[in-house]
Amino acid sequence: MEKKKAGFAVAARLCVFAATLAGVFLTDGTDRTWIIAAMLFCVLAAQKAWKQCAGFAVFYGILSLLLYLIRFHGLRMAAFSEFHVFLFWWLTPVFMAAWNLVSAPPGMLSAFFARVHAPTGAILGLLVIFRFFPTMRAELHGLRESMHNRGLTGPAQVLRRPGNTFEYILVPMLLRCLQISDQLAVSAAARGIDTPGPRHSYYEQKLRVRDILAAALYAGAILVFLLIGGVK
């Protein structure tokens, strides 16, 4: 539990996400969204999410440098235009706020949704989605290795029969999706998922002062940003 305490409550993260959406999409000065990004770096730092901070800093730094070189030094790239670079640069604050929200422990998210009386099916769906990506990543890795092993990834094979190659990936993945969802459903049934009545969570916690303060400060700063910078 201790480690989770550094992170903000889901409600605060949701508030940060909503304010970020408003700031990024309503501002009249899209070039000034770096201010929102800077604020989000502070939000991540306040939660001691150093790894996320460093990752986004590198990503945002590279995009900023590319944008600077394109605009002021005439850099031209074969694959990406100024539009692509700007789009990613502009949307980085949204990615940061979204990542901050979805990186909350699944138990904490389910607890939040249980508290706001979301249906059990929706909460279960949320948990399955969170398990889905890491599970599928492992499955894809296994599938790729098996394809290498069976000789299904050679250029001749792929180019001569692209439809078959697509089928070799898609069909086993779909079947694994079905098998995994079936096994998860059995696991859920065996663990009382259909119990009627209220549902609580291990991670359930009341909003702390720091959560309210963080959400209020962030939302207030976005409001000031929009008031000063202008709204579309």
Added chain:
Amino acid sequence: MIELENVSFAYAGEEPCIHGVDLRVAAGECVVFIGRSGNGKTTLTRLINGLAPYYYEGTLSGKLRIGGTDLAEIPQWERAKQIGCVFQDPRSQFFSAELAGEVAFGCENLGFSVQEIRDRTDGVIRTMGLDALRNTPLDRLSSGEKQKVAIASARAAGPRIFTFDEPTANLDEESAGQLSETLAELKRQGHTLVVAEHRLSWLMELADRFLYVDGGRLVREFSPRELALLSAGEAARIGLRRPCKTEPPLLPAADCRTGAAAEARRVCCTVGRKTIFRDIDFSASPGEVVAVTGRNGTGKTTFAKILCGLRRESGGSVLFSGKRLPPGRRRERVFYSANDTNTQFFTPSVEEEVLLLLPRREKELERARETLRRLGLYEYRTRHPATLSGGQKQRLSLACGVLSGRELLIFDEPTSGLDGGNMKIISDMLKQEAENGKTVLVITHDAELMEACCTHIFQMGGYRPGR
């Protein structure tokens, strides 16, 4: 505690698979269902934990009581409080990415208060010695640790009965030993344990009774002593694994010999800053079946993947017939069958699968038919590989390897979770392929398999003296 009175069951749309079972299990007793695959062991555990017919629909007749109450009168969520379930593959039953969330999941569902959820979760984590794993993502745990988390998760809700469906299918010998200790602790605390299992040695100290299931009937009951006295021939005849712990046989070491068909010289593997293994010297020649063994985490699978070109070595060299080959070329010569067969098949039928990328000449077709017959898969040739049982998938993977025509065949734990009969089929096939001039490597902890077919041994993480 558990009473089955003339219980019969048929899955929806299928023939009955359980016939007139009578069974009484006392509180605190440990009962183990044994027997060949596909004879009803798993179904019996599902009937006891209520998943059949609640989830696995079908027709149930007879009386099934838990603690004196007819199971049909207890809603499934109420059964979840009384009966904890642990399945074969813990990976596929996790809902959370981290320990506490996973252990708490059942308690959260059952409507316990926040404080009770925390007390139960933290209590079970502490009792089972899992505190050190709190901050480790579940995907990164070893198979044994994952199984322990699955048990903790079932235990947190406070059931008096536990059902285990082949809980050691994915575990090595050491992890199975640890699981045995966990179950022994549950038994000491008065829990009733019902286990369906092929591997028997880890249960010999624990079980009160072994019930032999054949054709959906309980046909014989063994005490641990009676089972231990069963001759090897009799055990094999009724499709059982050896009940007593089998020591790996003394075999010549497969260390480096110049001129062998496949050689690894001073091969190292590092991932980031972590050294998986270093300076591996190994060789194997046609006609040999080499058992690659060693504790979990010593890099057996990684080594196999390097040999077959699915991974690149960090240092040293891999040679075939004395020539150093890059990974891409190695893949043309080596077939690798992973332990997890779920992502290994690509076509809509068993027969298509074994013929994938092979010429469809009569000779190849006849060889494929013959291989499928020998592996007991011919009658399933039109079935989709995904619909096969675990043992059938293992055999299909073996068939694909045999028919691939490659010179080195590597099988990763091909007998995990298999009964004695299937183990024999696989060991015979490996022996046959070696006699046909193939070089066979088998990553295994299975001493019975080693005894049945291996000619050499390669111990990862430290050598043991060979003969």
